Each structure stands twice: as structure tokens, then as C-alpha cells.
Amino acid sequence: MTGQRDVVVLGGGLAGVACARRLGDEGIGVTLVDRNDYHQFQPLLYQVATAQLPAEDIARPHRVIFRDHPTVEVRTARVTELDVAGLGLTLADGAKLSGSHLVIAAGAQPEFFGVPGAAEHAFPLYSVADAVRLRRHVQDLVRAVADKELGQDALDIVVVGGGPTGVEITGALTELMAALASTDHIPHAGRIFLIDRGSALLGAFSHRSHEYAHKRLTDHGAEPRLDTGVAAVHADRVELDDGTAIPTRTVIWGGGESAAPVVQAAPGLEPGRGGRVDVLPDLTVKGHPDVYAIGDAANIPVRHGKTLPQLGSVAQQSGEWAAANILRRRAGQPAKPFHYKDKGIMAMIGRNAAVAEVGKHRHQIDGPLAFAAWLGVHAMLLSGVHSKVDAFLSWAWDYFERDHAATVEWSARPHRIVWSDDDADHPHISLGRS
Ligand SMILES: Cc1cc2nc3c(=O)[nH]c(=O)nc-3n(C[C@H](O)[C@H](O)[C@H](O)COP(=O)(O)OP(=O)(O)OC[C@H]3O[C@@H](n4cnc5c(N)ncnc54)[C@H](O)[C@@H]3O)c2cc1C
CATH class of the missing domain: 3.50.50.100 (FAD/NAD(P)-binding domain)
Incomplete structure (x- = not known):
């Protein structure tokens, strides 16, 4: 099956959810794909690990999060490949999705730095x-x-x-x-x-x-x-x-952590530090003005060659900013460089x-x-x-x-x-x- 909607978002973490919500607020058609049918709130993981909270309390179903956003469709599926040039992705069952914009918000994975065992x-x-x-x-x-x-x-x-x-x-x-x-x-x-x-x-x-x-x-x-x-x-x-x-x-x-495997393996994306995608100041991928990488999957430049840390507020704000830039481009205006409000x-x-x-x-x-x-x-x-x-x-x-x-x-x-x-x-x- 092949499907085309306005914006395809890979990842329903803080970054992907913020982006899809903002677009959904404006009635833009979004397909958000995540392998889990729920969002997980990582800052409270250690309370779950030490039995101070049950797992359900820090996870929320995506369909409930987007209950009031009818233009946001949630797909629960593993993405096996990104197609940066074609603004799309492939799901584990072989289905392909593409859109007018692709947002990569696939987060990170633990990085073991090759330590044996x-x-x-x-x-x-x-x-x-x-x-x-x-x-x-x-x-x-x-x-x-x-x-x-x-x-x-x-x-x-x-x-x-x-x-x-x-x-x-x-x-x-x-x-x-x-x-x-x-x-x-x-x-x-x-x-x-x-x-x-x-x-x-x-x-x-x-x-x-x-x-x-x-x-x-x-x-x-x-x-x-x-x-x-x-x-x-x-x-x-x-x-x-x-x-x-x-x-x-x-x-x-x-x-330590590095970008999700599907991001590191994406044809046409040169992995930067930590396997993450080096993005331009407006959060797009160089040479691909309609592809955004945000949150833990991205190296977001600040100044003097530095990038923002992998933090919840960076993920959330970059998600909202990517959505705002997509809206700007749809209105025929130029995208703006990301401005992070440091908490x-x-x-x-x-x-x-x-x-x-x-x-x-x-x-x-x-x-x-x-x-x-x-x-x-x-x-x-x-x-x-x-x-x-x-x-x-x-x-x-x-x-x-x-x-x-x-x-x-x-x-x-x-x-x-x-x-x-x-x-x-x-x-x-x-x-x-x-
Ligand atoms: C233990 C821990 C504690 C933390 N504590 C804090 C804190 O106190 N304060 C703070 O600001 N930050 C904290 N962080 C960092 C913060 O949680 C992250 O920066 C933020 O959640 C990143 O959001 P994201 O949307 O980029 O990625 P994620 O939240 O990781 O979301 C990525 C999503 O993509 C999906 N995905 C990935 N690959 C695929 C695929 N192939 N197919 C389908 N779906 C896929 C995943 O299932 C996931 O839902 C913590 C992180 C950890 C691990």
C-alpha cells in the first residue's frame, strides 16, 4: 500500500508529538508513525525502574493524545527505511508512505561504544x-x-x-x-x-x-x-x-546514546556526531528543504560549532519549530532559524x-x-x-x-x-x- 498525506512524521516522542500537534491544530493532514502505540516520558523512567511508579503512568496512547486532532492519523508500525529524496518511509510490512514534508523524530538508542558484553x-x-x-x-x-x-x-x-x-x-x-x-x-x-x-x-x-x-x-x-x-x-x-x-x-x-538505527542507516543521510543528523539552523537537512530532523535524532547547531544537548525541552521546542517552518513554507514564506528558549x-x-x-x-x-x-x-x-x-x-x-x-x-x-x-x-x- 502506498499513501500520500501532507506531512509524514517518524516518531511519537516529545519531538514528533509536538510537531504533529502543532500541524494538527492548523488542520494539516499528518501521518505519525511509531512502533509503539504509546508515547513514553523518559524523565520518569527511573521511578518505574525502582518501583515507585507503574509503567502505565508514564506512557500515554498516541490515539488518546490526538483524540482532538482529527487530521492526525497515527500508524503503529516499525519503520525499516527512510527515503529522504522521496520524502517518505517504508514500514515493516513493506507499505510505503510519503508526503509533502518528512519529519525525522526517531529519537535515540543506547550506545555501548563497543564495550564487550x-x-x-x-x-x-x-x-x-x-x-x-x-x-x-x-x-x-x-x-x-x-x-x-x-x-x-x-x-x-x-x-x-x-x-x-x-x-x-x-x-x-x-x-x-x-x-x-x-x-x-x-x-x-x-x-x-x-x-x-x-x-x-x-x-x-x-x-x-x-x-x-x-x-x-x-x-x-x-x-x-x-x-x-x-x-x-x-x-x-x-x-x-x-x-x-x-x-x-x-x-x-x-x-551514552546514539541516533535510532533507522536514522543512522538512511540512504542519503551522512550521520554526524552520535549518528545523529546534522541539520541546518532551520532544522532541515542540507539539500532537502522539506526534510526536518528534530529532537534526539538531530545535531541542532547553536554557535561556535556547538550543538544543543539531547533534552526534553530541545525535543519539544524543535518539534514545534519544525511545524511552524512547514506552515511558513506552505504559506510561501521562508523557513526561520530555530531559536531555543533555554530552560x-x-x-x-x-x-x-x-x-x-x-x-x-x-x-x-x-x-x-x-x-x-x-x-x-x-x-x-x-x-x-x-x-x-x-x-x-x-x-x-x-x-x-x-x-x-x-x-x-x-x-x-x-x-x-x-x-x-x-x-x-x-x-x-x-x-x-x-
Ligand atoms: C532515562 C532518561 C532520563 C531523561 N531525563 C530527562 C530529564 O529529566 N529532562 C529532560 O529534559 N530530558 C531528559 N531526558 C532526555 C529526553 O527524554 C529526550 O531528549 C527526549 O525524550 C527526546 O525526544 P524525541 O522525541 O527526540 O525522542 P524519543 O522520545 O526517543 O521518541 C522517539 C520515538 O521514535 C520511535 N521510533 C524510533 N525508531 C523507530 C522506528 N524504526 N520505527 C517506528 N518508530 C520508531 C520510538 O518508538 C519513540 O517513540 C532523559 C532521557 C532518558 C533516556
Whole structure:
């Protein structure tokens, strides 16, 4: 089957959804293709991985998101090939779609940098399926340790990568272990190691944030190992490049990402840094004025040869901007260079602990104020996919302030984000690779 609509969007993450919504607001025909029938909100993945939220609470069906946008058609299918010259793509069943514009918003995948054993044995944290797999794995280990089938050290975990993902999951895991130990689930907390090649945690942040994150994590029992690389990952241990090894059954990979495979393999697209598409300032691909690449799939230039980081607000804003440029071109006007409204960078390190560097001059804040900044930015991101953002705000304040030890709902039901009672609002999450 071959179909032609106005705009074809590959990817229903923050970037693709923002683009399709904006076009749908103007009544433009859009076909949005995603292999999942739901959008997944990555900033809350580690809450799913540590059993503080069920997977359904951070995923929303695309058909519900576009309920009020009749000109946006959602196709659930895997895209096997991009046709940049023909403004189209091929689906796994061989069907081809093309349009007047093609928007590439396929996001990223974990990048293992060729570390032997990492792809086979490490747990990435990029999708809700990844988060659920990790949660089940740790739950099984907790049960086995509680039943004395395995020794206490079976709960030792190695996190690779000291960026926001690694720091956030390490913070959540140390709290989880302490809480499990305090409620007598396990004799004492598993050790949490955090490995990074760099000499500071949260490398992209300021010195003050490096120190804050380091102190907060070590105060809670985490064991950062800096200036250290991972040489190999095995089912029962991690080998480090200083010649030592850490016995572990759980390696969590927050060590990097590269563009989705279908983007890296696209004929006619020369992959740039991280396999991403180097775009022009107006977000189009050089030589293809009707092809846009946005979000995590793109290297979006700023100045002095630098590109924007892979962040939710970059994805959302670039999606909206690409849509606005498509509307401009349809009206016979020239496309405009993307202007990013920088919200700053932030990381939530645990309950009552966050760092944020906000505004043009990267004003540094930490603690509850930083958490409030985190909340504001993430509520804004979620507003693109949910109408009841107050439900998120009330969950988040409760999460931030609650005494974790009293509320480890490891086997019971976690405290939910009360999005909706509507069954149609619940996604069907398959645990295949997604
Ligand atoms: C663990 C984690 C925590 C994060 N925390 C934060 C945070 O706190 N704050 C922040 O600002 N950012 C955070 N980020 C980054 C942020 O989530 C991303 O920058 C943003 O979600 C990227 O959006 P996107 O739309 O470009 O890609 P994605 O959200 O990855 O969407 C891409 C979509 O394309 C689909 N797709 C890919 N290939 C195919 C194919 N071949 N066929 C069909 N469909 C396909 C995928 O299924 C997916 O739905 C975090 C990221 C991770 C992984």
C-alpha cells in the first residue's frame, strides 16, 4: 500500500508529538508513525525502574493524545527505511508512505561504544520496557536474597555513566536499598557503584553541582568511581580499565546514546556526531528543504560549532519549530532559524535533593528550589501529552517530600499519578525491545 498525506512524521516522542500537534491544530493532514502505540516520558523512567511508579503512568496512547486532532492519523508500525529524496518511509510490512514534508523524530538508542558484553548483559534505561525489565530483575534478586537463595552481595549494582541518567538512578537505588534494609526485607542494603570516565559527576554542570551530587550520593552510601572506564561486562561482574573487577548481577547502562538505527542507516543521510543528523539552523537537512530532523535524532547547531544537548525541552521546542517552518513554507514564506528558549539543566538526585542551573547565566540552585525548577520544566514537557498536569504536580510533591523508608511499595501498589479513570487512557506495553 502506498499513501500520500501532507506531512509524514517518524516518531511519537516529545519531538514528533509536538510537531504533529502543532500541524494538527492548523488542520494539516499528518501521518505519525511509531512502533509503539504509546508515547513514553523518559524523565520518569527511573521511578518505574525502582518501583515507585507503574509503567502505565508514564506512557500515554498516541490515539488518546490526538483524540482532538482529527487530521492526525497515527500508524503503529516499525519503520525499516527512510527515503529522504522521496520524502517518505517504508514500514515493516513493506507499505510505503510519503508526503509533502518528512519529519525525522526517531529519537535515540543506547550506545555501548563497543564495550564487550555490554549489549548482552547491561540493562539500558531508554524505554518503559527497559525500565520494567530492570525492575523485575531487581525484584527477583530481592526475593532471592530475602529467601536466602542468594547471598547479600547479589544486590550489588553497578551504574555506568555519571551524567543525569546515571546520577538519578543511583540516587533512587541507594534510597530504595536503604528503605528495603530498614523494613527488614533484606539484611542490609546492596552496594551501588557509579562508574564514570570523567573526573566529576554531572560533567556538564558546574563545580558546585558536581560537589553537591557527589556528597549527596556518597552520604547515602553510593560509591562513585571516577576517572575509570568499563572494559567489559559479564553476567556476573564488570571489568574496569584499572584492572579491577566488581562482582555484580546488575549493570545499568547510562553511558551514552546514539541516533535510532533507522536514522543512522538512511540512504542519503551522512550521520554526524552520535549518528545523529546534522541539520541546518532551520532544522532541515542540507539539500532537502522539506526534510526536518528534530529532537534526539538531530545535531541542532547553536554557535561556535556547538550543538544543543539531547533534552526534553530541545525535543519539544524543535518539534514545534519544525511545524511552524512547514506552515511558513506552505504559506510561501521562508523557513526561520530555530531559536531555543533555554530552560537550563537539572537533575533530581533523590528525595529532597536536586540541582538546577537556570537561565542564560546558568544560575545555580540546589535542594527544594532546584526541585521546584525541575517540576516546572517537566510539567511543561508533560503538558504536550497530558491535559491533567496537576495530577503530576501533586504526585511529584508527594514523592519529593514523602519519607521513603515508610513507603517502599516494592511488592504493594506504588503511589500513582492520577491521570484518568478512562480505560482508553491506558497503554498496552509490550516488553519486547522498544
Ligand atoms: C532515562 C532518561 C532520563 C531523561 N531525563 C530527562 C530529564 O529529566 N529532562 C529532560 O529534559 N530530558 C531528559 N531526558 C532526555 C529526553 O527524554 C529526550 O531528549 C527526549 O525524550 C527526546 O525526544 P524525541 O522525541 O527526540 O525522542 P524519543 O522520545 O526517543 O521518541 C522517539 C520515538 O521514535 C520511535 N521510533 C524510533 N525508531 C523507530 C522506528 N524504526 N520505527 C517506528 N518508530 C520508531 C520510538 O518508538 C519513540 O517513540 C532523559 C532521557 C532518558 C533516556
